[in-house]
Structure formats: structure tokens, C-alpha cells
Amino acid sequence: MSDASPIILVEEIRLGLFRIYWELDNSMWKKEDVYQEEFELCGSKKGREFYLNFELQVVANKNRPYDFKITIEDLLCTDGNDSEKEEKESTHQSQQEQPQSKRQKLNKSTVPSNMLPAMFPTYVWLDSHVSSTNELPLLEDEEGIWEVAVTNPNIQPYIAVWMDFGTNEVKEKHVITGLADMFHNQKQCDVQFEFNDGQSVGAHIVILSAGSPVFAAMFQSDFLETKTRKVTIVDVEIAVFKQLLIFLYTGNAPRLAEESITRLLFELADKYGVGALKDECVDVLLTQFNIENVIDMLVWAHFHSIEKLSKKAMKFLVKNFRKLCVQPEWMELMKNHPDLCLRANQQMAELLPKTESEDSE
Known part of the structure; x- marks a missing residue:
């Protein structure tokens, strides 16, 4: 077991959908080894802990000396005292010798069926950058353990793992529909965005702040916008800006795939720190190449x-x-x-x- 301690970055893209970045030091690609990191989810799953194992596997090919295997283990700690955490962070041998009574794997048979989507991931996969496929699913070999072996990987400085807990779609759509209705019908808006052509559109500070760190900082400071509740937009047309707002309310931008909008929307998402929208824009742009552009x-x-x-x-x-x-x-x-x-x-x-x-x- 290597002593390397890669940094885990965890973000909740939407309710129950998480993306985990696991940074890989260049030295980690130089020898056959196993690297392990413990991480905790945030937001709606705060407190849930997992192990991520990255195992290099030597192959007889000079052009690609290593394949690797990713294993995600879903653990529920029944004794959350500090001594157990110290044991987990010590050497690989001490981790193997931990008393089994202190930790038990999640058991779907003991969880009511109506709680399963909230308790267990319904789908776990790797981002497309590590292989030629669009996404690489991890298979649940055992209860609470997902694995995938990557052959001929693209060597990257990080691994991006996605975990979807399959939140209740009906309830989720009900919430999204309500938020969308507030925006489209301009109900109870507490901030107005004004444009060069004289048009304006209202929004809700709490929703904007939840989806954009830039908006959050803007409305929690001494900026003029905080006091007047008016923001002047001079660098983009209202049609594109509305797509950003709709995405913050619903997680969807209806006109995203229009070639005249996609790149402008990416730049807007980049400016306001909306990472999920940036990723969706890039996915669309990858399909838009032609001789002319x-x-x-x-x-x-x-x-x-x-x-x-x-x-x-x-x-x-x-x-x-x-x-x-x-x-x-x-x-x-x-x-x-x-x-x-x-x-x-x-x-x-x-x-x-x-x-x-x-x-x-």
C-alpha cells in the first residue's frame, strides 16, 4: 500500500448526484502499487463514507506499461469514535486487522425498499476521459462494492468518479416544476437583471446563490447590487442569460444545443462558476464540428x-x-x-x- 494521499474533491451536481475527483501524482504511474483514499459525501448525503482503491496492474506492453482497477467500497461505520479513524488512516496492514465488529457493510436486505434509492447508489461510473467510451460503469460485484478494470487507459492527472443515488424522480420533478414556475411567471422575484436593450428579467437570490458561487458572493457583500437588487448585464444578450438562469432553477438549458448559443453559454457558466453547465456545453460542442467551424x-x-x-x-x-x-x-x-x-x-x-x-x- 502506498503512502501517497491524493486529495478527494467531492461535489453534489444535483440532488443525489455526486462527482468525486481523485488527484493522481505523476509518481503513481511509475510502479505497480495500490493507492487508497477515504472520502465523505457532502450535501444531501453528508456523513456517508466510502473507500476508493486505485490499483495499478503491470502489463507486458512498453507503450502502455500499466492498466488499472478502480474499486469503490461503501461502508457504514457503527462505531464512529476517533480511535477507529486513526486505525483506518494507519498502515495497510492495520486496516486489514481492524475488528470487523466496528464496521459493517450496507445490507440492502435490512433496509426498507422505499429507502433504497436514498441509501445506496443506483449507478456508479468513471468519466469518459480515462477510456474511449462515453462512460465506464462500475459493476457491483458484491453488496456495497463496485469495481471496474480499465485496459489501455488514457494517462490523466485525475480520476473522476460519478455516483448517482437515484433520488425519487417524481418528487424531484415536482420541486423543479415549482421552481421553474416561479421563474417563468416571475413570482416574488427579489433581484432584477437589466440589459442594454432595455429588457429585464427577475430571479430569486437564494436560488442563484445556491447554484453559483459568484452570485453567492455578489449578494452577500457590500456590492451595489446587494443594496439595489438590480444587476446590469452588458456582455451578453438576455436570451443567453435566461438559459443560465433556467439551468440554475431546473438543471436544464432548453436551447443549449443551438450553435449560436452553446459557446456563449459556456463563457457565461464559466464567469459565474456553474461547473455542471460548463460540462454540458462541452459535451454538446464535441458534436458540433464541421468544415466551416x-x-x-x-x-x-x-x-x-x-x-x-x-x-x-x-x-x-x-x-x-x-x-x-x-x-x-x-x-x-x-x-x-x-x-x-x-x-x-x-x-x-x-x-x-x-x-x-x-x-x-
């Missing part, structure tokens, strides 16, 4: 440091270079972004067949 998309993704989008745009550009190199946008790219052109040329060179002299070397 890929160069512009590449530059935009590079500017905003969206690695996943930048990589796919570059791959699309290289694949369609014969069509793109005659377009005026390519000349602008060469002039204004030589670093991106160099990267494209390097990737194209890798696709060319080697000459006889190169093979002899």
Missing part, C-alpha cells in the same frame, strides 16, 4: 483551455486538412496562432509513411 472552434477551445474539445478539434482538422488548407481561416490561423499550426503539422507528419532512410535509422 472547426478552425474557429479550435482557437476558441485553446483560448478557454478546454483540453478535451481542443484535442477533438485538432483531430478533426488533421483528418480534413486537404479541404481546410485552402480556406481563408487557415491563413488566419497560421498568422495569428502559429503554435496551433505547428501542432497540426506535427500530427499530420506522424500520419505520413516513413521513408526508407528513416526506417534504416
Whole structure:
């Protein structure tokens, strides 16, 4: 067991849906080993504790020396005293020797069926960046233990694990419908957003603050907006800003997939710290590449440091270079972004067949 102690970052994306970031030090990819971290959920599941195990597995392939296995163990501590926590944080051997009487696995057979969605994850999966698939589900091999082995992984500085507790959909929709009704019918709004064209839209400070750390700071400070309950928006049109507000109320932006809105909405979500909306925008943008927009998309993704989008745009550009190199946008790219052109040329060179002299070397 390694002594490394990666940092767990846990966030609740919506009711009962959690994303867990597990940071990986570069040294962790250099030898076969097992790394373990304990983490606790927040928000609606505060107090629930889990173990995350990351096990490197050596393979006979120089190009990819390691595969790995992720295991999530769901534990319910029956004795929450400090001595047990000290035991769990000591050496791997002491963890194995802990008295079983102090801890028991969650047992679905002992929990009323109407409580299962609240007590147990209904779906656990890895983010798409570690493999070629959109998402990689963890299978529940034993009660309270989820595992998945990743073959030929993309080496990344972090692992992102998702856990969905399958909260009651009917009740959840009822709450969302009520919040949406308050916004769409502009009921009891306590802040107004005013735009350059004279239009305005109202909202509720408590809802905005819950979904955006920027709004939370704005309305808990001595800013003018706190006193006047009026906010002037000059950098975006009301139609795009409304999509941000609707997302904060409902978790959904109806016009997200419109090409004229997606990138603007990402920038707005980035400005106000709405991470879940940023992720949804990127997922949509990954499907919007075409010959006409890929160069512009590449530059935009590079500017905003969206690695996943930048990589796919570059791959699309290289694949369609014969069509793109005659377009005026390519000349602008060469002039204004030589670093991106160099990267494209390097990737194209890798696709060319080697000459006889190169093979002899």
C-alpha cells in the first residue's frame, strides 16, 4: 500500500448526484502499487463514507506499461469514535486487522425498499476521459462494492468518479416544476437583471446563490447590487442569460444545443462558476464540428483551455486538412496562432509513411 494521499474533491451536481475527483501524482504511474483514499459525501448525503482503491496492474506492453482497477467500497461505520479513524488512516496492514465488529457493510436486505434509492447508489461510473467510451460503469460485484478494470487507459492527472443515488424522480420533478414556475411567471422575484436593450428579467437570490458561487458572493457583500437588487448585464444578450438562469432553477438549458448559443453559454457558466453547465456545453460542442467551424472552434477551445474539445478539434482538422488548407481561416490561423499550426503539422507528419532512410535509422 502506498503512502501517497491524493486529495478527494467531492461535489453534489444535483440532488443525489455526486462527482468525486481523485488527484493522481505523476509518481503513481511509475510502479505497480495500490493507492487508497477515504472520502465523505457532502450535501444531501453528508456523513456517508466510502473507500476508493486505485490499483495499478503491470502489463507486458512498453507503450502502455500499466492498466488499472478502480474499486469503490461503501461502508457504514457503527462505531464512529476517533480511535477507529486513526486505525483506518494507519498502515495497510492495520486496516486489514481492524475488528470487523466496528464496521459493517450496507445490507440492502435490512433496509426498507422505499429507502433504497436514498441509501445506496443506483449507478456508479468513471468519466469518459480515462477510456474511449462515453462512460465506464462500475459493476457491483458484491453488496456495497463496485469495481471496474480499465485496459489501455488514457494517462490523466485525475480520476473522476460519478455516483448517482437515484433520488425519487417524481418528487424531484415536482420541486423543479415549482421552481421553474416561479421563474417563468416571475413570482416574488427579489433581484432584477437589466440589459442594454432595455429588457429585464427577475430571479430569486437564494436560488442563484445556491447554484453559483459568484452570485453567492455578489449578494452577500457590500456590492451595489446587494443594496439595489438590480444587476446590469452588458456582455451578453438576455436570451443567453435566461438559459443560465433556467439551468440554475431546473438543471436544464432548453436551447443549449443551438450553435449560436452553446459557446456563449459556456463563457457565461464559466464567469459565474456553474461547473455542471460548463460540462454540458462541452459535451454538446464535441458534436458540433464541421468544415466551416472547426478552425474557429479550435482557437476558441485553446483560448478557454478546454483540453478535451481542443484535442477533438485538432483531430478533426488533421483528418480534413486537404479541404481546410485552402480556406481563408487557415491563413488566419497560421498568422495569428502559429503554435496551433505547428501542432497540426506535427500530427499530420506522424500520419505520413516513413521513408526508407528513416526506417534504416
